[in-house]
Amino acid sequence: MAVQVDVLIVGAGFGGLRSLHTFRSMGLSVVALEASEAIGGVWNFNRYPGARCDVESYDYSYRFSEELEQDWRWSERYATQPEILSYINHVADRFDLRKHVELNTCVSRAAFDEASGRWIVESDDGRSWNAGKLILAVGQLSTPKATKYPGQDSFNGRIIYSAQWPKDAPDFAGKRVAIIGTGSSGVQMTPVIARVAAHLSVFQRTANYSIPAANAPVSEEEDLEVKANYRARREAARNSPSGLGFVPNGKSALEVSDEEREAAFETAWNRLGFGFALTYKDILLDQTSNDTASEFICRKIAEQVDDPDVREKLTPKGFPFGTRRPSVDSGYFQTFNRSNVTLIDISESPITCFTQSGIRTSTSDHDFDIIIYATGFDAFTGSLLKPDIVGRNGVTLREKWSAGPTSFLGLGVNGFPNMFIIVGPGSPSLLSNVLLSSEEQIDWLANLFEYCRAREINEIEVTAEAEREWVAHVNERAQETLYLKTPSYYLGAEMPGKPRVFMPYSGGVRGYRRFLEKEAETGYEGMTLSRSDRQAVA
Numbered sequence: 001m002a003v004q005v006d007v008l009i010v011g012a013g014f015g016g017l018r019s020l021h022t023f024r025s026m027g028l029s030v031v032a033l034e035a036s037e038a039i040g041g042v043w044n045f046n047r048y049p050g051a052r053c054d055v056e057s058y059d060y061s062y063r064f065s066e067e068l069e070q071d072w073r074w075s076e077r078y079a080t081q082p083e084i085l086s087y088i089n090h091v092a093d094r095f096d097l098r099k100h101v102e103l104n105t106c107v108s109r110a111a112f113d114e115a116s117g118r119w120i121v122e123s124d125d126g127r128s129w130n131a132g133k134l135i136l137a138v139g140q141l142s143t144p145k146a147t148k149y150p151g152q153d154s155f156n157g158r159i160i161y162s163a164q165w166p167k168d169a170p171d172f173a174g175k176r177v178a179i180i181g182t183g184s185s186g187v188q189m190t191p192v193i194a195r196v197a198a199h200l201s202v203f204q205r206t207a208n209y210s211i212p213a214a215n216a217p218v219s220e221e222e223d224l225e226v227k228a229n230y231r232a233r234r235e236a237a238r239n240s241p242s243g244l245g246f247v248p249n250g251k252s253a254l255e256v257s258d259e260e261r262e263a264a265f266e267t268a269w270n271r272l273g274f275g276f277a278l279t280y281k282d283i284l285l286d287q288t289s290n291d292t293a294s295e296f297i298c299r300k301i302a303e304q305v306d307d308p309d310v311r312e313k314l315t316p317k318g319f320p321f322g323t324r325r326p327s328v329d330s331g332y333f334q335t336f337n338r339s340n341v342t343l344i345d346i347s348e349s350p351i352t353c354f355t356q357s358g359i360r361t362s363t364s365d366h367d368f369d370i371i372i373y374a375t376g377f378d379a380f381t382g383s384l385l386k387p388d389i390v391g392r393n394g395v396t397l398r399e400k401w402s403a404g405p406t407s408f409l410g411l412g413v414n415g416f417p418n419m420f421i422i423v424g425p426g427s428p429s430l431l432s433n434v435l436l437s438s439e440e441q442i443d444w445l446a447n448l449f450e451y452c453r454a455r456e457i458n459e460i461e462v463t464a465e466a467e468r469e470w471v472a473h474v475n476e477r478a479q480e481t482l483y484l485k486t487p488s489y490y491l492g493a494e495m496p497g498k499p500r501v502f503m504p505y506s507g508g509v510r511g512y513r514r515f516l517e518k519e520a521e522t523g524y525e526g527m528t529l530s531r532s533d534r535q536a537v538a
């Protein structure tokens with residue numbers, strides 16, 4: 001017998017839990033189904049040494065409760081994974097969310113039932129739910145790439161995936177360790193593991209730009225200062241391009257003198273981390289402007305690395321700064337000056353296979369006790385396309401998105417009534433402070449649901465026209481940027497066979513919010529809102 005609910009949420013990470021709290025507060029019956037054994041999403045999975053956020057903790061936290069904001073004390077500017085996970089657990093307890101979460105419940109199928117106008121949702125253990133609204137809060141980076149080299153099963157040591165970090169992870173002390181991949185996870189764990197391992201080898205395919213985190217403990221004064229001005233800080237973040245807690249420079253990098261630019265980059269380098277890209281308004285828009293930033297960062301990398309050959313290999317080449325997700329690091333480049341650390345360039349000498357004792361590249365063999373894959377994710381669509389999601393006329397989301405994801409505002413898909421996606425493709429998503437973007441969407445959805453309740457509307461579907469126009473707008477905004485110059489996960493280039501479509505909305509969180517506001521002001525003209533007698537109005 002299917003369990004009846006007003007709102008069924010898939011996922012219990014930051015987005016799913018906030019959805020649960022908000023929709024329950026409206027008096028709706030709510031359940032969140034979570035595939036894993038615990039809440040927390042990526043912060044439950046990515047327990048690797050050195051894992052931390054790269055948006056400042058005070059901004060990478062919920063805004064919906066001023067009491068929560070005032071009570072919670074972040075210990076560092078960029079909180080570690082354990083601290084973020086304990087924050088999520090605190091929120092779940094404080095707002096009594098756990099009783100609505102079904103753990104170990106992987107949604108395998110969700111089908112829109114035309115007869116009742118409701119969603120029939122099934123888990124892989126045979127249970128089912130019948131829901132008026134379906135919220136997909138399945139995450140943007142919750143499906144790791146399943147990288148596997150030939151011969152892997154013959155390796156005698158331990159293999160670990162950074163995004164499925166085991167709770168019984170081995171002690172690295174005295175061990176020969178390999179990290180494959182130098183994206184954000186590889187960059188974060190390299191300095192930490194290097195400090196204890198007998199030897200660390202880092203296998204790099206693409207050198208990326210990385211900015212120092214300038215992480216530091218949060219002093220009592222800083223904490224009081226943020227908390228006294230939290231509303232203003234949140235507003236500044238909402239009105240910024242990417243949802244970070246500071247206001248970007250409104251000038252072009254090319255309209256200032258070399259001295260002024262150098263000084264601005266120096267200040268940003270020493271303090272802004274991820275926000276370095278906002279030192280000038282056109283760094284991600286104009287190649288010449290970007291060149292000034294890229295050249296500055298390459299100089300900084302060179303200053304940190306002693307060996308000329310290693311320095312050369314660690315220097316990013318051939319793509320503009322920021323068009324692959326830059327990393328924010330704590331001593332990454334200096335780690336390669338250690339005598340127990342080796343950089344192996346697999347763009348020159350690719351990995352051919354694993355052996356019993358380690359890794360073979362096209363030129364040499366390397367022995368290890370532990371090999372860590374930090375090879376990234378099937379980003380944006382990986383978790384959305386895993387279950388069978390079946391809309392009107394039996395069309396699946398996989399079929400609908402076979403040439404790349406389409407949506408209106410990143411939130412709704414034509415042909416999939418009463419289904420909503422949290423920080424999915426077509427929204428600012430991974431180009432922004434994701435937590436801010438998800439709260440923005442969930443608050444907007446709450447208003448939409450209230451609007452519909454007041455008018456006894458129970459079917460909400462984005463129109464084909466609104467979807468077409470939004471997809472065109474997302475593409476137009478992307479064309480204005482430098483992102484399209486680089487094969488990256490923004491474009492689906494991380495996965496063989498994935499359609500090459502620019503997925504996030506690059507118009508910024510403020511620009512995006514204006515579209516949300518306009519849609520509400522016009523009485524939701526991009527959506528068909530109808531009253532069907534087939535289901536009760538929730």
Ligand SMILES: Cc1cc2nc3c(=O)[nH]c(=O)nc-3n(C[C@H](O)[C@H](O)[C@H](O)COP(=O)(O)OP(=O)(O)OC[C@H]3O[C@@H](n4cnc5c(N)ncnc54)[C@H](O)[C@@H]3O)c2cc1C
Pocket residue numbers: 010011012013014015016033034035036039040041042043046051052053054055060105106107108137138139140141142185383386387422423432433434435438
């Ligand atoms: C290491 C790391 C660091 C990051 N740092 C930052 C940062 O500093 N700033 C930032 O803005 N973003 C960051 N991100 C991006 C991050 O994805 C978001 O910030 C945010 O945590 C996403 O929350 P979410 O709830 O949307 O998704 P997730 O946290 O991914 O949670 C989704 C949940 O859905 C569940 N799920 C998926 N499919 C199913 C299914 N079929 N059935 C049931 N359950 C399912 C998953 O198990 C998961 O628990 C980081 C990501 C990673 C991996």
